[in-house]
Amino acid sequence: xxxxxxxxxxxxxxxxxxxxxxxxxxxxxxxxxxxxxxxxxxxxxxxxxxxxxxxxxxxxxxxxxxxxxxxxxxxxxxxxxxxxxxxxxxxxxxxxxxxxxxxxxxxxxxxx
Amino acid sequence: xxxxxxxxxxxxxxxxxxxxxxxxxxxxxxxxxxxxxxxxxxxxxxxxxxxxxxxxxxxxxxxxxxxxxxxxxxxxxxxxxxxxxxxxxxxxxxxxxxxxxxxxxxxxxxxxxxxxxxx
Numbered sequence: 086x087x088x089x090x091x092x093x094x095x096x097x098x099x100x101x102x103x104x105x106x107x108x109x110x111x112x113x114x115x116x117x118x119x120x121x122x123x124x125x126x127x128x129x130x131x132x133x134x135x136x137x138x139x140x141x142x143x144x145x146x147x148x149x150x151x152x153x154x155x156x157x158x159x160x161x162x163x164x165x166x167x168x169x170x171x172x173x174x175x176x177x178x179x180x181x182x183x184x185x186x187x188x189x190x191x192x193x194x195x196x197x
Numbered sequence: 198x199x200x201x202x203x204x205x206x207x208x209x210x211x212x213x214x215x216x217x218x219x220x221x222x223x224x225x226x227x228x229x230x231x232x233x234x235x236x237x238x239x240x241x242x243x244x245x246x247x248x249x250x251x252x253x254x255x256x257x258x259x260x261x262x263x264x265x266x267x268x269x270x271x272x273x274x275x276x277x278x279x280x281x282x283x284x285x286x287x288x289x290x291x292x293x294x295x296x297x298x299x300x301x302x303x304x305x306x307x308x309x310x311x312x313x314x315x316x
Binding site for chain 1: 216217218220221222223224225226227228229230231232233234235236237240241242243244245247249250251253254262263266267268269270271273274275276277278280281284301302305308309312313315316
């Protein structure tokens with residue numbers, strides 16, 4: 086029950102982080118000074134702590150969701166049955182890690 | 198209002214599911230680099246100077262990714278909080294809580310669309 090409630094409480098984090106990212110993208114559209122200011126704001130210890138909390142929440146949500154995902158699949162679609170749970174979970178983790186590495190590398194200026 | 202909430206339920210569940218799935222997948226890289234590595238000096242801030250950040254964000258794929266990065270977590274958050282409220286004895290107040298939370302997510306999504314268009 087506590088984990089279930091915690092899963093729901095992450096809704097607050099997701100709602101807040103959505104608006105934090107929105108604030109940054111709005112600043113990017115407003116020009117170089119606004120963008121620079123938003124990056125500086127992001128370096129404030131409170132923002133760093135918030136982002137760390139967000140990261141923990143996101144990992145918690147993803148791991149829990151990926152564990153539940155195979156159970157939410159239909160037993161069969163016509164003659165096709167879903168692959169074993171371990172295969173589904175493995176694919177989800179592969180996509181998660183792959184997108185994170187790719188997206189992170191782009192943002193960090195390693196590629197492009 | 199109750200009928201309206203029931204009608205939009207499939208769309209809300211779709212946005213909620215994608216908020217968990219795509220939102221979490223995209224947020225991990227964003228939080229690691231933009232939220233932590235750059236502010237902590239692990240990645241140089243020049244990686245996201247205005248020119249480069251704007252070039253990345255303003256192409257069609259960049260706009261779409263950013264829209265997903267903003268809007269999907271908002272819907273995940275709104276729907277999860279609504280059900281948390283219901284689970285904790287809030288069924289009676291759901292006709293206020295649900296429109297309020299979905300309204301916040303919808304407003305944020307509209308502003309996000311404007312934000313990525315004006316890049």
